[in-house]
Amino acid sequence: MTILGSAIGSKQHCENWISQKLDSKMPMLINKLENLGHSQSSFLLLLYCASFCKMVWYIRTIPSFLISQSCEHFDALITNCFENLLGSGLSKQSYMQASLGTKNGGVGLRSSKSHSAAAYISSFFKSKPLVQTFLAKSVVNPHMHILFESFNSLVSADDHLNSSSCPTSQKCLSNLIDTHSLNLLVEDVSILDKARLVSCLMPHANAWIRALPAFRNKFSCLEWSTCMKRWLGVPIFNQDHLCAACQNQVMDTFGHHACVCPVKGDRIKRHTVIRDILFEFCSALLGDL
Numbered sequence: 001m002t003i004l005g006s007a008i009g010s011k012q013h014c015e016n017w018i019s020q021k022l023d024s025k026m027p028m029l030i031n032k033l034e035n036l037g038h039s040q041s042s043f044l045l046l047l048y049c050a051s052f053c054k055m056v057w058y059i060r061t062i063p064s065f066l067i068s069q070s071c072e073h074f075d076a077l078i079t080n081c082f083e084n085l086l087g088s089g090l091s092k093q094s095y096m097q098a099s100l101g102t103k104n105g106g107v108g109l110r111s112s113k114s115h116s117a118a119a120y121i122s123s124f125f126k127s128k129p130l131v132q133t134f135l136a137k138s139v140v141n142p143h144m145h146i147l148f149e150s151f152n153s154l155v156s157a158d159d160h161l162n163s164s165s166c167p168t169s170q171k172c173l174s175n176l177i178d179t180h181s182l183n184l185l186v187e188d189v190s191i192l193d194k195a196r197l198v199s200c201l202m203p204h205a206n207a208w209i210r211a212l213p214a215f216r217n218k219f220s221c222l223e224w225s226t227c228m229k230r231w232l233g234v235p236i237f238n239q240d241h242l243c244a245a246c247q248n249q250v251m252d253t254f255g256h257h258a259c260v261c262p263v264k265g266d267r268i269k270r271h272t273v274i275r276d277i278l279f280e281f282c283s284a285l286l287g288d289l
């Protein structure tokens with residue numbers, strides 16, 4: 001059965017119910033996003049309107065083990081759409097980073113499957129006092145120990161929940177999952193990628209990811225995909241080659257050399273663009289005074 005827009009019943013019923021919901025709207029939505037013609041706008045619409053937020057109600061109201069396949073299916077749809085916008089597939093490490101929140105060096109495309117237990121646990125404990133008031137008796141959820149186990153498998157031992165825990169903040173639980181995933185990711189990558197991840201964690205380094213395109217302050221599709229690939233450690237070129245600008249040094253597959261190449265004046269161009277944007281911003285402020 002269905003109550004307040006959520007499925008109640010067996011695993012098969014819950015999986016089928018959500019699959020029908022997703023299949024009726026998501027393919028057309030994804031198709032529209034992929035063909036919008038501006039990758040940065042498509043990504044932001046995906047991030048804000050069509051990804052994790054689409055599943056939040058379901059994962060907060062249905063125990064995670066009853067909808068695990070639907071969550072996997074949904075996550076695959078979102079990842080596939082992101083890869084199509086990016087123009088490249090993601091390695092395991094790049095996918096792990098992309099699924100982290102932007103404050104943890106990711107791009108905010110959280111996995112509904114990974115965060116489903118946290119969402120249900122926090123939802124249950126948040127609503128428990130009200131339910132107990134209505135029923136005038138204590139409420140016990142028989143699924144909670146399974147959900148605790150699922151959540152504990154995704155966080156460090158220090159953050160494990162136990163029978164006396166009653167967390168109500170999904171944000172806090174999700175941050176614990178993200179933090180543990182980030183630590184695992186840092187342990188698993190090369191020294192070069194460690195340096196990149198540390199850079200991604202610097203204050204305000206992620207600001208460009210959620211910045212809304214406006215007037216001339218927006219990325220072209222090529223600029224956005226190049227920046228996003230560099231953020232996630234995705235190769236930009238198929239192989240190392242001699243830099244076409246300086247004709248002297250190797251342009252590596254990740255394009256690191258482009259940031260330090262002394263020829264073609266990109267450093268000066270970048271400085272000039274930042275100067276102009278700052279001038280426009282200050283002029284707009286002064287104009288309002």
Ligand SMILES: [Zn+2]
Nearest residue numbers: 243245246261
């Ligand atoms: Zn060069």
